[in-house]
Amino acid sequence: MQLLRRLISRLVGGAIMVLVVASFTFFLVRLMPGNPVAAEYNTLIMRGMTPTQAQNEVRVMYGYIPHEPLVDQYFHYLWQLLHFNLGQSISYEGVSVLHIVLSDAPWTIVLVFLGLITSFLLGVTAGVIAAVKRSTGLGNALTVSGSLLHGIPQFVVALLLAFLFTTLWPIFPFGAPYNANLTVGFNFPFLGSVAYHAVLPVAAYAISSYGGWLLTMKSSVISVLGDDFVLAAEIRGVKPRIRFGYIARNAILPLFTVFALSLGFMFGGSLFIENIFDYNGLGNLLVTSISNRDYPLMSGAFLFITMAVILSNIIADFLYSVVDPRIRRST
Amino acid sequence: MSLYDLAPTAEDAGIHIQNLTVSYDTDRGRFNALKNVTLDIRPRHITGFIGESGSGKTTLAMAMMNAIQPPGRIDGGAILLDGAGDVLQLRGEPLRRLRGRYFGFVFQASSNSLNPLKRVGAQLMDLGRSHGISDLRGLLREAKALAERIGLDGDRVLTSYQHELSGGMRQRVGLVFALVLKARILILDEPTTALDMLTQQAVLEIVRSIHQEQGLTTIVITHDMGVVAEMADRVVVMYAGRVVEEGPTFSLLTNPQHPYTQGLIRAIPRITGNLDDAKPLPGSPPDLATIPTKGCVFRERCYARTSVCDTVDPVPTSAHGDGLVMCHGVDAS
Numbered sequence: 136m137q138l139l140r141r142l143i144s145r146l147v148g149g150a151i152m153v154l155v156v157a158s159f160t161f162f163l164v165r166l167m168p169g170n171p172v173a174a175e176y177n178t179l180i181m182r183g184m185t186p187t188q189a190q191n192e193v194r195v196m197y198g199y200i201p202h203e204p205l206v207d208q209y210f211h212y213l214w215q216l217l218h219f220n221l222g223q224s225i226s227y228e229g230v231s232v233l234h235i236v237l238s239d240a241p242w243t244i245v246l247v248f249l250g251l252i253t254s255f256l257l258g259v260t261a262g263v264i265a266a267v268k269r270s271t272g273l274g275n276a277l278t279v280s281g282s283l284l285h286g287i288p289q290f291v292v293a294l295l296l297a298f299l300f301t302t303l304w305p306i307f308p309f310g311a312p313y314n315a316n317l318t319v320g321f322n323f324p325f326l327g328s329v330a331y332h333a334v335l336p337v338a339a340y341a342i343s344s345y346g347g348w349l350l351t352m353k354s355s356v357i358s359v360l361g362d363d364f365v366l367a368a369e370i371r372g373v374k375p376r377i378r379f380g381y382i383a384r385n386a387i388l389p390l391f392t393v394f395a396l397s398l399g400f401m402f403g404g405s406l407f408i409e410n411i412f413d414y415n416g417l418g419n420l421l422v423t424s425i426s427n428r429d430y431p432l433m434s435g436a437f438l439f440i441t442m443a444v445i446l447s448n449i450i451a452d453f454l455y456s457v458v459d460p461r462i463r464r465s466t
Numbered sequence: 467m468s469l470y471d472l473a474p475t476a477e478d479a480g481i482h483i484q485n486l487t488v489s490y491d492t493d494r495g496r497f498n499a500l501k502n503v504t505l506d507i508r509p510r511h512i513t514g515f516i517g518e519s520g521s522g523k524t525t526l527a528m529a530m531m532n533a534i535q536p537p538g539r540i541d542g543g544a545i546l547l548d549g550a551g552d553v554l555q556l557r558g559e560p561l562r563r564l565r566g567r568y569f570g571f572v573f574q575a576s577s578n579s580l581n582p583l584k585r586v587g588a589q590l591m592d593l594g595r596s597h598g599i600s601d602l603r604g605l606l607r608e609a610k611a612l613a614e615r616i617g618l619d620g621d622r623v624l625t626s627y628q629h630e631l632s633g634g635m636r637q638r639v640g641l642v643f644a645l646v647l648k649a650r651i652l653i654l655d656e657p658t659t660a661l662d663m664l665t666q667q668a669v670l671e672i673v674r675s676i677h678q679e680q681g682l683t684t685i686v687i688t689h690d691m692g693v694v695a696e697m698a699d700r701v702v703v704m705y706a707g708r709v710v711e712e713g714p715t716f717s718l719l720t721n722p723q724h725p726y727t728q729g730l731i732r733a734i735p736r737i738t739g740n741l742d743d744a745k746p747l748p749g750s751p752p753d754l755a756t757i758p759t760k761g762c763v764f765r766e767r768c769y770a771r772t773s774v775c776d777t778v779d780p781v782p783t784s785a786h787g788d789g790l791v792m793c794h795g796v797d798a799s
Contacts, residue, residue: 362578363573363578364580366535367571367573369565370571371566372562372563372567374562374595375562384583385582385583460627461582461627
């Protein structure tokens with residue numbers, strides 16, 4: 136019951152955050168110098184359209200009427216948003232923004248989650264080893280590898296991988312999520328092609344966050360190893376396997392917070408990584424929509440990325456309260 | 467296998483410590499935390515370990531379970547446990563089983579000796595599984611009975627997490643963990659620290675009655691002379707990693723031989739009489755790095771220091787009937 140109430144309160148909080156972000160994007164677009172909507176409207180009139188025609192055209196494109204008061208536009212925008220209408224793209228003429236965003240979003244989500252899981256598994260395992268063997272060469276080497284990789288920005292990793300494996304030794308493909316000649320569906324060549332194309336971007340995500348996991352896990356394990364209950368379990372003769380479970384569960388807890396934070400970092404990173412590999416996901420969509428001045432698409436993509444981050448945070452936060460009894464009863 | 471098959475072969479578990487030396491690796495080098503400790507812990511007795519912080523009381527107790535943690539290391543000696551042989555020769559599985567079968571260690575009330583993420587009952591079941599108990603329900607029933615015997619609400623405690631228990635309750639839960647597998651040797655680390663006077667009294671009474679009822683070998687680690695006077699049959703006085711005096715409680719407290727023991731007793735304020743009668747020991751105990759490597763370790767603070775104390779290690783001399791004292795002053799008389 137308490138968990139349900141917690142979940143509901145988190146969802147309400149998330150909805151409010153989405154509303155705030157949606158409002159921000161709405162006003163930001165309108166605050167941009169040059170007022171692109173009015174400019175478009177004027178261009179259309181100069182092309183010989185009547186003001187009514189131009190107004191209709193702009194309304195279809197941007198989802199609002201340029202000469203209405205800003206407040207009316209704002210509520211109109213929110214109303215449309217409530218019906219999942221994000222307007223129409225300018226660069227892909229006549230295609231709805233929602234359609235474009237939804238067709239690109241899965242690729243980003245797949246990349247981000249594969250990258251997250253890979254780096255999490257690698258980093259956490261290496262972190263445990265680095266903690267347990269901290270006085271040996273192996274432990275030190277792992278820690279150094281973590282610190283080094285942690286310090287390299289995502290786009291540098293991505294550029295390096297792109298240069299090494301698509302240019303110097305062209306063993307991995309560049310661009311598109313899959314080979315366009317294959318039929319889309321649940322068949323082996325298609326899935327294989329998807330995996331093949333995902334290797335480099337996923338590796339870029341994984342390498343850039345591996346160090347963070349490693350260092351956090353290492354310090355967490357070391358602090359848990361010094362806890363009384365670990366010694367107590369040893370003295371009580373608790374089986375090593377059970378003891379390992381005690382340590383692992385306690386040590387991994389703080390990583391939930393990092394998990395939630397790093398999701399935002401990963402989705403943010405998709406701007407660079409997808410752009411560098413020319414991979415058709417949300418990040419790349421956002422970058423191209425910016426350079427094309429495709430404002431509806433831009434705010435749509437931005438809104439979607441924000442929602443993904445907020446949703447993942449809610450899930451991480453909720454999971455934290457499931458795994459840690461001390462948090463569970465405090466709300 | 468039922469619970470009772472785990473009972474140790476030897477009913478009475480005495481501990482014979484021979485020439486035990488333990489050292490710690492620090493930034494400034496390797497230092498002895500215990501040096502050449504030879505001591506017999508008698509079965510069915512309550513033995514009090516007394517000494518200042520850092521005197522090696524807890525290290526000695528840990529060594530008995532072969533549980534010295536790095537950077538500590540056992541450099542030599544033997545710990546012979548009745549019915550089990552030399553504990554220091556055991557590693558891995560045999561050591562793990564021995565710990566569950568023989569020893570019950572109760573942490574201080576302020577320690578967190580339970581996994582914060584699991585309910586007490588679930589951790590008791592982990593303990594049972596670790597020691598081959600198939601009747602886990604029976605184990606929980608037993609634990610519940612034990613908990614109620616020592617004044618806890620059994621059902622509530624077994625379904626609680628550590629953070630839902632107070633310090634005093636945690637310590638009692640620690641007692642349940644220590645006793646539920648029918649340990650033969652009960653070790654209590656500072657059982658009265660961080661507890662109020664009334665709770666202290668309750669804990670000591672519980673321990674005493676369970677000790678007698680189950681015929682345990684009990685060790686109480688403390689720096690409180692009052693606890694020793696009230697509980698212990700025998701007292702071991704430790705200073706700078708050495709046993710300086712050992713003997714039956716009454717004789718040792720009324721007729722202390724070692725200047726350190728004398729000082730400890732003189733430092734206790736009396737309820738009647740002048741507060742100024744309580745004389746603190748001058749100076750402070752050495753830390754690991756400043757313990758003298760030869761001669762008497764207590765000489766810096768001793769009123770009876772002679773030139774022999776600087777160069778010659780004192781040897782154990784019999785005292786208090788079947789006890790011992792390590793002091794040149796006593797040696798000479």
